[in-house]
Each structure stands twice: as C-alpha cells, then as structure tokens.
Amino acid sequence: MKVALFIASEHYGGAEKAFVELVNAMAQHHDVAAIIIRGNKIGQMVSESVKVYTLKSNPTRYNPLLIFELYILLGWLDPDIIHTHAAKATELVYRVNMLLGKKHLATKHNDRKGRVFNKMQWVTTVSEKAASSIHLGKKGRVWTIYNGIEEEKILSGSLPEKFTVVAVGRLDKIKGFAELIRQVSSLSFPLVLKIIGEGQEYDSLRALIVELGAEGRIELLGFRNDVHQQIHDAHVVVVSSFSEGGPKVLIESLFYGRVFISTPVGAVPEVLPERFIVTQERLGAKLEDVYNNYQQYEAEFARIAAEKKPLFLMTKIIKQYDDLYHYLVEQV
Structure with missing residues (x-):
C-alpha cells in the first residue's frame, strides 16, 4: 500500500x-x-x-x-x-x-x-x-x-548522588516550565532539574533561572539524542504541562524511567493512578513527597510500568x- x-x-x-x-x-x-x-x-x-x-x-x-x-x-x-x-x-x-x-x-x-x-x-x-x-x-x-x-537498549547504572529530576518537551508556555522552575527553586532538599528541549521560551526561562538564583540546580540542556538514557538516569521524570496529547514522555518513562509524575493532561489519567498525578500548583510539594518516600514510589511505578508497557x-x-x-x- x-x-x-x-x-x-x-x-x-x-x-x-x-x-x-x-x-x-x-x-x-x-x-x-x-x-x-x-x-x-x-x-x-x-x-x-x-x-x-x-x-x-x-x-x-x-x-x-x-x-x-x-x-x-x-x-x-x-x-x-x-x-x-x-x-x-x-x-x-x-x-x-x-x-x-x-x-x-x-x-x-x-x-x-x-x-x-x-x-x-x-x-x-x-x-x-x-x-x-x-x-x-x-x-x-x-x-x-x-x-x-x-524499546531500545540503554546503559544500566546507579542513580546520581544528587536527586535528579528530568522534564522533556518543547520550550513553550503551554509546557508549564516556568512554574516548575519557580517551585523547584524554592525546594529545600538537594536536587537538580534538567529540562530537555528547544523552543522560543529558552531566553525567558534562562532569565527566570538567573533571577531566582537557581543556576546551580536547574539546567536547560537543549535538544538531546539521548533522551531515553537521561530518563533512565533520573530519579523522577515530571510533566508540568497545561495541555498535552500523549504525552510521549509518559510512554518513554514507562519503558525507561523509575518514577513519573504529571499534571492531569492527555492520556496520563488513562494510564496512571492518582498518586502520580498532581495539580500545577502542587508540583513542588509532590516532588518533595517523592523525595521523602522514594522507594515506595519507585516500586509502585515499576509495577504499573510492567502492566502498561504492552499497550504502547x-x-x-x-x-x-x-x-x-x-x-x-x-x-x-
């Protein structure tokens, strides 16, 4: 055909x-x-x-x-x-x-x-x-x-010492990265947020990071060819969007991630239980909860991933x- x-x-x-x-x-x-x-x-x-x-x-x-x-x-x-x-x-x-x-x-x-x-x-x-x-x-x-x-093979290894959060997406206002940056910058525990993607909001997000004095804990990585490896090497993947279709990173996290949390967008509520879904204004609080109860989140997400992966x-x-x-x- x-x-x-x-x-x-x-x-x-x-x-x-x-x-x-x-x-x-x-x-x-x-x-x-x-x-x-x-x-x-x-x-x-x-x-x-x-x-x-x-x-x-x-x-x-x-x-x-x-x-x-x-x-x-x-x-x-x-x-x-x-x-x-x-x-x-x-x-x-x-x-x-x-x-x-x-x-x-x-x-x-x-x-x-x-x-x-x-x-x-x-x-x-x-x-x-x-x-x-x-x-x-x-x-x-x-x-x-x-x-x-x-599914592709990626390098397995131990997690980094510092709690690592990864977000993936086009640098657009609809992705909610500005709010995520604000909330992450105010968290008291040691962590690093890596945002992967390109887009028109790069300069404004970069300026916001500098304004908040968060250069040491928030990184804009731009386009990457190793997104699956980055997801695997993070403690948690987060979606902060106001609106999504899939999102694609949900599927990638089921295959390669350890923990995934998201705003209630796109297919997320169709795939994940409420524990992994968070409102926009509670992103920081949810990340702190994941940090404090990491083994529980990791074990539950592994169970969900094993069940849901065949769908995708x-x-x-x-x-x-x-x-x-x-x-x-x-x-x-």
Whole structure:
C-alpha cells in the first residue's frame, strides 16, 4: 500500500518524534512517503527506507504557493491513503483534497482547539481525552490509537548522588516550565532539574533561572539524542504541562524511567493512578513527597510500568494503524 504521511511542524517536539517513529516503523510494511516542510530536522531522522519530500514554499497555512506545491506532490505520489498529523497539515490537505479526492486520515495529538478535525470523516487521536474534543458529523468516526515505542537498549547504572529530576518537551508556555522552575527553586532538599528541549521560551526561562538564583540546580540542556538514557538516569521524570496529547514522555518513562509524575493532561489519567498525578500548583510539594518516600514510589511505578508497557509497543500500534488503513481503503 502507498501511504503518504505529512506533518507541517516548524519545530521538533513530542508529536514530531512520534511521527518519525511511526513513519520508520510503517516503512517496514508499506511504501511510505514522508512529507515535511522546509527547515525541520525530521528529514534527518527518518530511516533510509522512507522517501522524504520537503515542501519548499513559505510554510504558512494560507500560502497559495505551498498549497499548490502540496497539490502537485500528492497528485504525483498518488497514495492509497494520506495520513496527516496535527492541525496545520490536516488543514492543508483538507483543502487540496477537495480536488484530489484521496482517502484522508488525520491524527490529533492534543485536546486543544482544532476546528479542521470536526470537518474530517476519519480521525485518530492519541488519547481518549483528545477524542472527546472532536465533534464529527454522523458519518465521521474517531479511533484512539496511542503513540508507540520501539524499546531500545540503554546503559544500566546507579542513580546520581544528587536527586535528579528530568522534564522533556518543547520550550513553550503551554509546557508549564516556568512554574516548575519557580517551585523547584524554592525546594529545600538537594536536587537538580534538567529540562530537555528547544523552543522560543529558552531566553525567558534562562532569565527566570538567573533571577531566582537557581543556576546551580536547574539546567536547560537543549535538544538531546539521548533522551531515553537521561530518563533512565533520573530519579523522577515530571510533566508540568497545561495541555498535552500523549504525552510521549509518559510512554518513554514507562519503558525507561523509575518514577513519573504529571499534571492531569492527555492520556496520563488513562494510564496512571492518582498518586502520580498532581495539580500545577502542587508540583513542588509532590516532588518533595517523592523525595521523602522514594522507594515506595519507585516500586509502585515499576509495577504499573510492567502492566502498561504492552499497550504502547510499536508492533501493537502499527498493527492497529495497518488494520485501519486497510479498512479505510476498502471504504467506498
């Protein structure tokens, strides 16, 4: 089957990472084309078996040149199904597909607004919460398919002496990193917070760390290729977001982490019990509780991870998408 997968992101974060992993895994089963926009590092991360096509036009969703370029490319590729990820790519293909008439599946990666998804006939989401944000017509259908992961080997070793907290995500206000930094800076026990990711909030977060005098305990690591190792080498992974889809780091922590806590976003309440979920204003207090009762948290999270990991294996996720692709292609 010929499948064209398209994401129109200008940055690289959890959704983009999930896209790369899905494309790479899907290429083992189908003739896969990955469509991206100029300037995104996604093209450097896909496997050699994936055909990558980069749109050269200015990547604004109302640019007629970009829309025309996409129309020509999709017409030439002539895929059996087009699978778009996130709102921007979905909206662009929705427009050109009025003329092309291809089978179009869209994936929504969060529970925020995205009116274009309400116009679609077929949508997948990465959490039940995200699914509840979509309101389709009578002929529309929504499926929840979690993001997946291919388990990889990492170096095992002892934990660092200082209590280490890792947060992973695009440096964006919606990730809640500023509030996390404020609360961590006021904690009295010795710890280090490592924030992994790039984004437009880097300068403001850096200034906040300096303002709070927290340079010695809070680090902005930028983009890293060893995220799974960083997760494994931390005492706890924390998500401080106001809104999420998955999040991807939840799945990574189930496979590689020791303890994971999060605000009640995305699929987190669908996967974890209340003990590992915390409100935004209680992040610092929860980290202190984890510090004081670490062995209990570690043992309980290990039990949960052993139970939940099979849900997120990439082989299972690919099978779900593969079945769905075949079902959609057969629809008249």
